[in-house]
Amino acid sequence: MIKRKVVFLDRDGVIVNNSEHYYIYRIEDMKYNSGVFEKLKEFATKGFEFILISNQSGIAKGEYKISDTEKIHQQIKKDFKIRGLNLIDDYFCPHHPTKSKCLCRKPNSLMIEKAIAKWNVDSESSFMIGDSDSDVKAAEKAGLKAFKIEPNKGIYI
Numbered sequence: 001m002i003k004r005k006v007v008f009l010d011r012d013g014v015i016v017n018n019s020e021h022y023y024i025y026r027i028e029d030m031k032y033n034s035g036v037f038e039k040l041k042e043f044a045t046k047g048f049e050f051i052l053i054s055n056q057s058g059i060a061k062g063e064y065k066i067s068d069t070e071k072i073h074q075q076i077k078k079d080f081k082i083r084g085l086n087l088i089d090d091y092f093c094p095h096h097p098t099k100s101k102c103l104c105r106k107p108n109s110l111m112i113e114k115a116i117a118k119w120n121v122d123s124e125s126s127f128m129i130g131d132s133d134s135d136v137k138a139a140e141k142a143g144l145k146a147f148k149i150e151p152n153k154g155i156y157i
């Protein structure tokens with residue numbers, strides 16, 4: 001079976017601008033960082049597909065619901081699709097350590113490991129783009145390279 005080349009993307013601060021709202025759970029609060037889709041198209045041209053890997057602890061804290069995050073992700077999938085970008089899957093951790101322990105919240109690597117196994121990802125050529133140390137740690141634990149960018153400045157790797 002052919003292995004997939006995947007760019008793993010953190011959501012908030014990387015794809016979605018969270019400079020005005022710490023938690024993004026309403027479609028009307030969702031803005032994309034500038035230049036992001038143009039950059040992702042460059043990766044797509046090189047044969048990459050995309051997977052979202054996001055911590056959404058606002059769910060554990062009762063700020064919003066799983067269904068809110070699912071709606072946001074449906075919108076993101078549509079927005080990728082109309083640009084010809086293949087967002088093959090999206091993972092989010094709804095937990096927070098003050099409420100419960102879990103293995104999925106970054107810097108843990110379970111979400112990424114699941115995705116690698118499910119989608120037959122080629123770890124050698126795939127990588128993660130995040131805006132926090134926990135993104136980098138999670139990716140490296142899962143055996144991927146990782147790039148850390150400044151939040152909400154676009155993808156400039």
Ligand SMILES: [Mg+2]
Binds near residue numbers: 013
């Ligand atoms: Mg982030």
Ligand SMILES: [Zn+2]
Binds near residue numbers: 093094102103104
């Ligand atoms: Zn979790």
